[in-house]
Amino acid sequence: MAISRTSIGKSISKGSKPKGGLTKWFKEDWVDIGSKKKGGGYKKCGRSKQKADAKRKYPKCVPAAKAASMSKSQIASAVSRKRAKKQGVGGKPTNVKTFAARGGKITKRSNIGLYGR
Numbered sequence: 001m002a003i004s005r006t007s008i009g010k011s012i013s014k015g016s017k018p019k020g021g022l023t024k025w026f027k028e029d030w031v032d033i034g035s036k037k038k039g040g041g042y043k044k045c046g047r048s049k050q051k052a053d054a055k056r057k058y059p060k061c062v063p064a065a066k067a068a069s070m071s072k073s074q075i076a077s078a079v080s081r082k083r084a085k086k087q088g089v090g091g092k093p094t095n096v097k098t099f100a101a102r103g104g105k106i107t108k109r110s111n112i113g114l115y116g117r
Contacts, residue, residue: 032059033067034079042067058087062098074099 031042034057045061060082067075081096088094 028063028065030061031064031067032061033070033075034060034082058083066098
């Protein structure tokens with residue numbers, strides 16, 4: 001059974017684009033939750049090559065809507081995990097999860113071995 005061109009053309013219209021995905025991702029307002037502004041809110045995401053921005057620590061960027069719904073401890077946890085990782089390994093940006101596993105804060109523990117658990 002062969003599929004004709006006319007049946008394919010009917011299922012996909014040329015002008016429609018799927019909603020969500022990368023289109024939505026690019027349109028979101030991305031902010032750096034590691035740097036607050038004086039009047040409230042957060043600075044825009046990213047850093048420039050200016051001297052003032054060169055001294056800033058690595059940005060942890062999330063959409064503004066997500067930043068507004070995060071608690072202070074969630075923000076602190078995400079920012080500290082981002083800054084603890086070595087950045088730019090192999091020329092690639094280093095990403096960390098915005099929310100820690102099981103909703104809790106990820107803490108550093110010393111290696112106690114097999115029998116200390």
